[in-house]
Amino acid sequence: MTSNTFTVKGAMIVDGSGKDGFRGDVVIEEGRIQKVSKSFIRDTVGKIIDGDKLVLSPGFIDMHSHSDLGVIADKAHLSKVTQGVTLEVVGQDGLSYVPSNAKVQAELRAQLYGWNGTLNDHDWNFNSVSQYLNEIDKGSAVNVAYLMPHGTTRMMVRGMEEGISSVEEVRKMQEVIRTGMQEGAFGMSAGLTYVPAMYSDTNELIELCKTVGEFGGFFAPHHRSYGAKIFDAIAECIQISKAANVPLHLTHCHLSAPIYHGRAAELLQLLDDATAQGIDISLDTYPYLAGSSYLHMLLPSWVQAGGIEQLRIRLRDPEVQKKVIDALDHSGSDGNQGGVVNWDNIVIAGVEKPENKKLVGITISQLAITQKKLASQLYIDLILSEDFRASIVVFGGNEENVRTIMKDSRHTVGSDGILHGDRPHPRAYGTFARFLGHYSRDEKMFPLEGAVNRMTGRPAKRLGLEDRGLIKEGYKADLVLFEYESVADRSTFESPRLPASGFEYVWINGIPTLEKGKRTSFVPGKGIRKTAQIL
DSSP states (O other): OOOOOEEEEEEEEOOSSSSOOEEEEEEEETTEEEEEESSOOSSOOSEEEEOTTOEEEEOEEESSBOOTTHHHHOSSOHHHHTTTEEEEEESOTTOOSOSOOHHHHHHHHHHTHHHHOOOTTSOOOOOSHHHHHHHHHTOBSSEEEEOEEHHHHHHHHHTTOOSOOOHHHHHHHHHHHHHHHHTTOOEEEEETTSTTGGGOOHHHHHHHHHHHHHTTOEEEEEOSOSSTTHHHHHHHHHHHHHHHTOOEEETTOOOOSGGGTTOHHHHHHHHHHHHHTTOOEEEEEOSOSOEEEEGGGGSOHHHHTTOHHHHHHHTTSHHHHHHHHHIIIIIOBGGGTTBOOOGGGEEEEEOSSGGGGGGTTOBHHHHHHHHTSOHHHHHHHHHHHHTTOOEEEEOOOOHHHHHHHHTSTTEEEOOOBOOOSSSOOTHHHHHHHIIIIIIIIISOSSOHHHHHHHHTHHHHHHHTOSSSSSOOTTSBOOEEEEOGGGOBOOOOSSSTTOOOBSEEEEEETTEEEEETTEEOSOOBBOBOOOOOOOO
């Protein structure tokens, strides 16, 4: 292990608080920030890092990440290291791999393959939050914080079945949540357009959030609709937050449905009204117009009931296919926010079978024309051909809305990065560089200090971190040194795995994961655990 004692001299220090930056020196000893000075420090320690013409900031915090397996399987983890990320929050959208048992984990590994792939030869030796974080402790390119996934929790008690949970079932879910919070989770995520969470009612979520609140955690929902009923969906989240008395963090808070283009101010007013009532709200977004998920997410919930094996059987039935096609093309699918699917916007991002590789990067509508099939029929055929392992990119966002939401005082940055697939969404490799370079520097949407605050101090405050997120004496030396004028996202939809540029050094606890623009061999990242103090 390299020394974690050094001095950065003459850098522009942007401390993460949002305050004006200043030129100065920072001394790091044994992985902590020992001194921050606006003047020349004569008594330096360790190696001298020349910060001239560079910016020193806290390490970036990815508030919404799907690196649950990636941080274990890929020790280099270039997607995040090369753009300054030192902490990722996983367990998102209500679906991740713990807490679990053999049956639940087998179901999750099948359902989430399009998000995360698999661990290949690595042992699946974790079934609890504690075991998962212990696995991270063995060595990771980034620190990792975990959210209790509501859908996975529901699977532990009810499996993949439809229906409203009984009082006793909710109590059992609360015990699962309580254990996970005691083991270090920071809150609870929910994926309310994904099964099985889609079957839950508001009361279930309120009661579980009450348990989260016992430990000072927060609620991070992927709400029930990002389409025509988005305001109703957000209103439900506000209701849950208020009733359970827990902070609300709206994940990937975009407004993409065509009927809402240019109407982000209405969404923010809804949040303002809730904030005025005393509800603690934050949100995150990624700076792109497209989203991404696994291919079969668009299916109606009724056909997914019971899990992948039941879905596999049902979807091969011609009569079931007719009903699914009607939902996708005419009546609307709750897997698609309740609306019909615009196949022009659905692009194949990843497939497993060699014979399907030629389909990657092409829209479903284009493929349907080429193969002389109904688009929805081709979609079903591809799901079955790929055995639920394919992924997609979904286009259709609105730039005005993206910019309006990013300017909000509650905004933080989350990549929603999916690493698996032939052509995954470029946000995994580009979100933080794009936000910093394109939107802050080039578009001048906010000053450098404001951009850094959204990626460091603000998310650290939401997480309740007491020694990360700021350049402050006594804090952990999770730091980034970059050239602001040259920071750029290089990943594209055609070439999504191009690392960002402009970042010189990235440190975790003073250990460099990036040095002079090159990935080191160090894996100093740890599982970050919330202090489980019952409030």
